[in-house]
Amino acid sequence: MSRASEQAYAKIRAHLLSGAVKPSEQLTEDRLAQITGVSRTPVREAVRRLEDELLLVRSDTKRLFVADWSRDDIEEMFTLRQMLECHAAERAARRLSREQIGALEALNRDLKAAIEQTPPDVARFLDANRAFHEVIIEAAQSPRLGQLLPKLVEAPVVLRTARTYSPDDLRQSARDHDELIAAFAAHDPDWARAVMGSHLRRAFHTFARAVGPAAGKNET
Amino acid sequence: MSRASEQAYAKIRAHLLSGAVKPSEQLTEDRLAQITGVSRTPVREAVRRLEDELLLVRSDTKRLFVADWSRDDIEEMFTLRQMLECHAAERAARRLSREQIGALEALNRDLKAAIEQTPPDVARFLDANRAFHEVIIEAAQSPRLGQLLPKLVEAPVVLRTARTYSPDDLRQSARDHDELIAAFAAHDPDWARAVMGSHLRRAFHTFARAVGPAAGKNET
């Protein structure tokens, strides 16, 4: 995207991530234009992208709000993500080059280093983690898949970034990645799919635990 | 969406469907503004939506083109659609109300009527077919799913609408729908998933046959 709208996107995203605004809080395009320093036109472009990623939502009458993700929303999202990303892992297992596997190993080394810092560098962990998964999607060579997945991946991570990851959770993630790499090196699609499935399902529970226990039927 | 941009969206879509423009042909926002009778601002909004649905694509330097779907693109799309829509069928089987099942029956009656006209009314068939699948997605009660699927469903149908469907193909579709309804009435998720899977996979082959035989490795 072009300069101003890309900048608006990044700034608004950072603004949401900073915790300066709360879920369900109303925003206006004017206000965002002030914050980002560009006019409403590129802001609208950026907002549309953020709506697509479900970080922002519009009310029935077009008013703009910070998205509020319930536990059920998060579960639904992880279920879909699991479906798509398991497929990606399967395809990637057939296609990953030696270089790409090397890249995954390097990223996971970085990820581990981020964990073992004191205190653990969660931001660095998340970056390495994202890059890791992106390599897999890239290798799956399915453009449509690459277009669909980001919409699912971004939202909850950004909105709940303040939460605490336990060191054990982080280490388990790293181990999952190790096993994924092993499955890829063996070019075994079934193995890769299975590992990715358990990896993401565990990630969901880790995530959900922090958000709150399973809700029975409450709305909000 | 608001009036002008919605209108622009509909007109551009109709324009693509009419065959007045060919795949890979360049379009300009100005030209589309002329055609739709609104200014470039809402046109840009509409174009973004059509890009999202992969009916339009932008070159690396932001120029706008009519999308060109290769056979491989279509196969990829159907594979993803199958994955998601089987999931939807499974969920729908657990949730569909008696009224919704009644609605599906009515839609399939209409679909059959469209087939048995002479000549068959393909547009009416496609409308009923779309409505049928939308009821299922609605019943799946998965907002994210409802957001993802339209992006996959629209594009190839619109772009290849001129092609001929054989009466046998259409009748087989109607039979698939009958069996789906039976699976829903029995509230059997596994059955529903299986029927949806074969329904869509057959639809892919019907579709692909008209586009051209499986290409080995050709690019374009």
Place this chain on the structure above:
DNA sequence: CGGGAGCGATTTGTATACAATAACCATCGC
């Protein structure tokens, strides 16, 4: 003859002003 720099024309991106619509609030009628 080929390749690249420069320039005019085309196309997309951004800012701004204004129009349309929705929310808010106070007042009126019952």
Place this chain on the structure above:
DNA sequence: GCGATGGTTATTGTATACAAATCGCTCCCG
């Protein structure tokens, strides 16, 4: 007192003018 109704303000939608980028051509130089 309570709900409907009108006017006022806030917010989003659209048109338009202008800026930036890109394309395609010509012309020049090697």
